[in-house]
Amino acid sequence: MGDLLRPLRLDIFPETGFIGPEQATQVTGRHLSDMRGMYQDGRAAEAMTAAGDPLLYQVYNADIPDEPPHILFGTTVVYPGKVGSEYFMTKGHYHAIERTAEVYYCLKGRGMILMETRAGDVAVQHLERGKAVYIPPGWAHRSVNVGSEEFVFFFAYPGGAGHDYEAFEGLGFRNVVVDREGRAVVVANPRFA
Amino acid sequence: MGDLLRPLRLDIFPETGFIGPEQATQVTGRHLSDMRGMYQDGRAAEAMTAAGDPLLYQVYNADIPDEPPHILFGTTVVYPGKVGSEYFMTKGHYHAIERTAEVYYCLKGRGMILMETRAGDVAVQHLERGKAVYIPPGWAHRSVNVGSEEFVFFFAYPGGAGHDYEAFEGLGFRNVVVDREGRAVVVANPRFA
Numbered sequence: 012m013g014d015l016l017r018p019l020r021l022d023i024f025p026e027t028g029f030i031g032p033e034q035a036t037q038v039t040g041r042h043l044s045d046m047r048g049m050y051q052d053g054r055a056a057e058a059m060t061a062a063g064d065p066l067l068y069q070v071y072n073a074d075i076p077d078e079p080p081h082i083l084f085g086t087t088v089v090y091p092g093k094v095g096s097e098y099f100m101t102k103g104h105y106h107a108i109e110r111t112a113e114v115y116y117c118l119k120g121r122g123m124i125l126m127e128t129r130a131g132d133v134a135v136q137h138l139e140r141g142k143a144v145y146i147p148p149g150w151a152h153r154s155v156n157v158g159s160e161e162f163v164f165f166f167a168y169p170g171g172a173g174h175d176y177e178a179f180e181g182l183g184f185r186n187v188v189v190d191r192e193g194r195a196v197v198v199a200n201p202r203f204a
Numbered sequence: 205m206g207d208l209l210r211p212l213r214l215d216i217f218p219e220t221g222f223i224g225p226e227q228a229t230q231v232t233g234r235h236l237s238d239m240r241g242m243y244q245d246g247r248a249a250e251a252m253t254a255a256g257d258p259l260l261y262q263v264y265n266a267d268i269p270d271e272p273p274h275i276l277f278g279t280t281v282v283y284p285g286k287v288g289s290e291y292f293m294t295k296g297h298y299h300a301i302e303r304t305a306e307v308y309y310c311l312k313g314r315g316m317i318l319m320e321t322r323a324g325d326v327a328v329q330h331l332e333r334g335k336a337v338y339i340p341p342g343w344a345h346r347s348v349n350v351g352s353e354e355f356v357f358f359f360a361y362p363g364g365a366g367h368d369y370e371a372f373e374g375l376g377f378r379n380v381v382v383d384r385e386g387r388a389v390v391v392a393n394p395r396f397a
Contacts, residue, residue, distance in 0.1 A: 016340035018319050018327045023309065023334050030336075073338060080341045082275075082305040082360065112275040114360050116216065116309065126211050134211045141216050143223075143358075145266060147209035148273045165336075167275065167307050167360040 025118035028088035028163040030071040037072045052095025067099045081170030088163050089156040096189040103153025107173025113146040116165040121158030125184050126150045133185050135197050155188045157195035218311035221281035221356040223264040230265040245288025260292045274363030281356050282349040289382040296346025300366030303341040309358040310335050314351030318377050319343045326378050328390050348381045350388035
């Protein structure tokens with residue numbers, strides 16, 4: 012067999028996003044304190060961080076070598092909640108190797124995927140159970156939970172693609188998703204005004 | 205935006221494997237007559253082909269360019285049934301570019317994934333709803349429905365990977381899955397004896 016990896020099976024729990032077995036899974040958790048400056052309402056973010064620093068999302072990665080020609084896969088779980096009027100969301104990133112794609116398949120909850128390109132194009136797709144979104148090469152992506160339960164989706168992307176969060180540490184994404192009288196609305200990020 | 209493809213959303217119906225919208229989906233159906241010589245019981249295969257040539261499986265592909273750096277995804281639906289004592293299955297293939305991987309996530313039913321390498325290594329993984337299988341680079345793969353309803357799974361693999369069916373047109377896979385008194389059993393392919 013030489014250097015060939017052996018096939019692998021994992022159990023995915025759609026209700027929680029949890030993947031097993033544990034020894035074949037890497038877990039990354041992001042708290043509000045990991046996202047300083049990313050929410051419009053800095054005062055609300057500071058207060059919530061001080062009051063317990065909530066867990067906003069977790070990523071479960073199947074333990075596969077992060078290099079070509081592997082495909083990495085796992086689940087992302089974005090918890091329900093808001094910071095001010097803005098919903099809990101992931102940091103969002105370009106792939107470090109930008110000409111790489113990603114596919115999502117939603118297992119639970121309701122979310123929006125905010126996407127944009129270096130050239131300033133923007134796109135938004137809604138996800139709910141049974142829907143898939145294709146993120147073509149070159150599109151940054153951020154996942155937002157606009158529902159009242161966990162937003163869980165399966166993802167797959169090429170090993171070695173990497174993550175570039177830096178582009179969004181200043182102004183953020185060009186769109187933000189806010190609660191307007193109980194409805195999730197996509198609005199232009201005021202910081203770009 | 206230049207040559208960047210725009211993000212795409214598809215609806216996947218886990219009960220049937222059907223993907224919509226139709227204009228964004230390519231469908232490939234395989235009948236028993238497309239699999240001449242692949243079942244051990246040639247007489248049973250001939251009789252069933254003459255008696256109506258059943259549809260064994262369908263593949264729904266999201267309409268994404270089949271080239272790097274895209275990721276192709278969709279669903280495979282293997283229908284329940286047997287040819288002699290052997291369960292309905294896919295043709296099975298290596299990727300034409302062998303050092304490419306694939307991931308499956310099961311949506312419905314019960315199946316087995318037969319895998320093997322050019323060096324003669326073999327592996328079998330069981331799939332049912334909520335379970336994922338990783339097919340590492342270099343492993344041929346065939347999907348077998350060992351249950352009584354449709355076996356449906358979501359798949360993702362790199363654009364341009366291609367399919368090489370030729371390796372299995374002679375002896376077939378090294379393992380076959382047969383019904384032994386109502387139980388699905390993996391046995392060595394007698395043609396390799």
